[in-house]
Amino acid sequence: MNTAPSRPARPPLPLAEVRAAGAGDAGAVHGLSRPFVRAGALRDRTLAELARRAADFLVVEAGAEGPVGCAGLRPCADARGRAAVVLYNFCVAPGHQGRGIGSALLDAVLREAGARGAGRVFAATVGSGLLFLRHGFAVGREEEAPPAWRAALDPARGSRILTRVLG
Template sequence: MPRPGLRSEPVAVVRPAGRSDAAAVHRLSVPFAREGALRYRPASRYARDAADFLVAETAHGDLAGCVALRARSDARGRAAAVLYNFCVAEGSQGRGIGSALLRAVLAEAAARGAARVFTATAGSGLLFLRHGFVVGGEEEAPPGWRSRLDPARGSRVLVCALT
């Protein structure tokens, strides 16, 4: 939901990222990693994992945000996905870009057959909650992924049921 007083910035496209987007996604993500909101990843990792990412571009062609999705099995072996590295450029926050990315990544997860999408946040999680996520689900989250959560940052698990 856009913030009051901010003009909504149209997203020209939410599209799959390519390896050529890796440097821009890295630049977008670094400030969030510095703040502790994201796990730091080197630029080479973004290039390697480019197929996991969706990016949002403004009508002017600027990269405004990104989100990654990786298929996993939950603790019971059911098809699931993990949403990670979700960020929106500071100047684009509150303009509906995060919502556009979140809608697109949830549609992608459903298209891939995931029954649930898990994410973790050290923030409020309000955007996730507005899009159907609920707090909890640690015991159902993919086992390998759970061990990477950072309790020192106050990470919480959120889950969205797609089916």
């Protein structure tokens, strides 16, 4: 006999669409990022900076709510000069976590990175990184990471570098 308490069912996953962000999405990306900035999980970026970098971003929309997740991809070269991308500002609105939206976004990020000719994707996390690890990332060696990006990481935040080889 099962005596474990029953858990309430999670709301069904709304239809999620991942798309390239436009300049008009900068406010939504900024708003999505704020709780994670306050928690120390994301670097603080101004609305103007996000608007300038709108072409870096993918956003995921769930139903009619507008963007509920985002991720930036910046092309770079790894420490050996090979084509790579840095994944940054990856976040999913707290009310939408655990419903497959982050996985859909990360899958789209990996496809886009491959389409851009990257052989590797680099990310930094102050959290567990479990979503990344489930999608084939591994803890990376700092010396392999893009030097300028690595130098810009704040050591006080205790970020771990994760990497995923594509192809």
